[in-house]
Amino acid sequence: MYTEKVMDHFTNPRNVGEIENADAVGQVGNAKCGDIMKIYLKIENDIIVDVKFKTFGCGSAIATSSMATELIKGKSVKEALSLTNKAVAEALDGLPPVKMHCSVLAEQAVKAAIYDYAKSNNLHFEELEGFDPDEDHDHHHDIEDEVENCN
């Protein structure tokens, strides 16, 4: 059900861990639907020089966390803010429809970390207008297409 790339990032996730004295930390998700993602950023001159993550979630959640960190590493904060969940999913050669919501979390986690960065540095990003890292992100599970485990 998962592409080779997803399985690769699940098996050998890039950038797992924590950054001590991180410049920004973001955590999103809620344990109710299975996903918690935490991202640590080291930022120098507006460039993300290091990034680490921890994830409690399914294979897709772990793989998208890993891919998202790869995609923003070395990028400017601005560029990182433009990261979409679709881009993460595409970089993984796609996700099953029922697992798309997991990639939303990766996007949200990056935003949450930058939100943290903006707050402590008194910066303003219009991309973050209306963004609330503490809200319950509704990564709308599409019940219709999903598979229950009934055996």
Place this chain on the structure above:
Amino acid sequence: MKKVYLDYSATTPMKKEVIDEMLPYLTEHFGNPSSIHSFGRESRKAVDNARDQIAKTLGAKSDEIFFTAGGTESDNWAIKGVAYAMKGKGNHIITTKIEHHAVLHTCEELAKEGFEITYLNVDQYGLINLEELKSAIKENTILITVMFANNEIGTIQPIKEIGQIAKEKGIIFHTDAVQAYGNVHINVDQLGLNLVSISSHKIYGPKGIGALYIRRGTKILPFIHGGAQEKKRRAGTENVASIVGFGKAAELAHESLDGHINRLLALRTKLMDNLLSKIPYSQVNGHPTKRLPGNVNISFEFIEGESLLLSLDMVGIAGSSGSACTSGSLDPSHVLMAIGLSHEIAHGSLRLTIGDFTTDEEIEYVLEKLPPIVDRLRQMSPLYEKVKGGK
């Protein structure tokens, strides 16, 4: 790669004797049992023989066994069949919160049609409370349907006591014995059962075939209409080869039941005890003793089931989980919720189910591979940080 199948509750491989018994009916003996010529009679004999074999395993009469396409159809038939047959008498059905979806969703459909459903609670082990059952019974109660053993946590209900209560009140009692059959002794008379659902692919027989035991005199309407098969109670050309396989599988399971139970129990104990002692922050779900012999269900805190299953799959180990991430709905398993687990704990649940082909070596393999996988996932989990940090 080494392959270790520990998902016997999902489905079982077929036994060689079962396939051998089926093969002639997939090749030369292909007649339709309803035909009166020799091809048909050959098939008819085979179907009758399988019916005898299955009846024997339940202490039932042959004419009380009706073949279906599986456990799901049996459950649908039993519940809707009784509901519609008895609706002149009442519209109240009692079931539990931890039934298989084949029962739960059928009850929900009936609720839409105006039937009233009581869902009994279960305790932390997954057991219903007999007093709660008694007080749930009303004038208009027409059916009690309580599963024999649960597919996720393996808990075995006090079926005999339920049967007694049902009998005293004159209420029809159905049990979904899909998981129990072939793993527990079942005698329909001793247990006071009116209707029993069973399924072949859980007992080393073919998929797509099951049966409903219907005690003589039980008021139940047909569910699938058409030809006059199964004494006009279940239409459709008989699935002869699969019926033959199911009969053989049932016979084999019955003959070796005690040995099977003991063997599975030994392997189960070894697997469960060692996992618990090797892996901190783990807990068993289900009852310590009133449980299916092959069922292990453990929650590992701080990790999520699908990741665990994928990691196990990569080392060739096949299991299942009650995590929401594998369930497709926003919520984790309704069974794990009903026994009072928190969402987090339910998420980290792993079901490993042992069967007749499981070896001691396979258990050793799991005991070697599983702990480091749990550890690796925990290292990645934001939830684990606090604990490590010496909370």
Place this chain on the structure above:
Amino acid sequence: MKKVYLDYSATTPMKKEVIDEMLPYLTEHFGNPSSIHSFGRESRKAVDNARDQIAKTLGAKSDEIFFTAGGTESDNWAIKGVAYAMKGKGNHIITTKIEHHAVLHTCEELAKEGFEITYLNVDQYGLINLEELKSAIKENTILITVMFANNEIGTIQPIKEIGQIAKEKGIIFHTDAVQAYGNVHINVDQLGLNLVSISSHKIYGPKGIGALYIRRGTKILPFIHGGAQEKKRRAGTENVASIVGFGKAAELAHESLDGHINRLLALRTKLMDNLLSKIPYSQVNGHPTKRLPGNVNISFEFIEGESLLLSLDMVGIAGSSGSACTSGSLDPSHVLMAIGLSHEIAHGSLRLTIGDFTTDEEIEYVLEKLPPIVDRLRQMSPLYEKVKGGK
């Protein structure tokens, strides 16, 4: 003893390629397709592949094919599923007098629940009248269900024309194509079909497996409730091996359809023409040309079908009959009654259905054995005396 099977409409032997394709799924590939581990994924792939194979034979999309336990379940599902889904819009269903019992009895059940059923007449050949259909349509008509080809007399209905009428009126059109499938070209778009029932064991596949084609957007409720299989529309662990066999059988049937039709037609013509010329007081039932290629249905006056079948069976020939004596009810076949046969003529009906393994030599054998049997039975028949006496 020589064995000549001429009851292909009752059921068919499996083709070797079909069994070969199934075997791995009866042995090593036994996983439950709902499981996420490698065992499950292997099965899931096989089920998806079979779905593609079948979709292709109907000119349908793969996600419009839903597996069932056979033609009977498909018919039950189609009719009840639409009836319950559409009951807000209307309660009138149009069908025919010559449907298979899977359709007729389901309609009768719905009639008990307050649905209104119109049973269209058929002419002497078994054809419905399109004008009668048109005038039967009412404001509250929600479903037209007309079989593609009849199982007894082989008559093929004007499905395309019915599809057009249904489409114009915006009514859902279901056809029971259990007999037609694999014997007639079927394209769901060209024929304007919303729902199509098919069954594997009529096309050299395994018994106990079938499918319902459901056009995207068709309003239909599930029939069997439970797990989330078949996109939550048909619960129950998938019958993987049989699904694989069905897929292969469908593919084979589709590939060789024209050759199959021509071969059967040649044998059928030989058998029918010779029987008619060799045996006096005999008549063909069904349409001379709009009929299934392998179907022979002849009535021999003055004799009764069961006696004939038994006598044929004693020389190894397997056929069937619409006689009341084989039907278990007091009346002869409702189909033969609907085309206007008298009880006596219906009683003496014999159905011989030809299939892919039928040889010319077998036809010769029947032509040799059948006439003296008919004659012997006639000599015993009191009805025959008058004729002999030169009436």
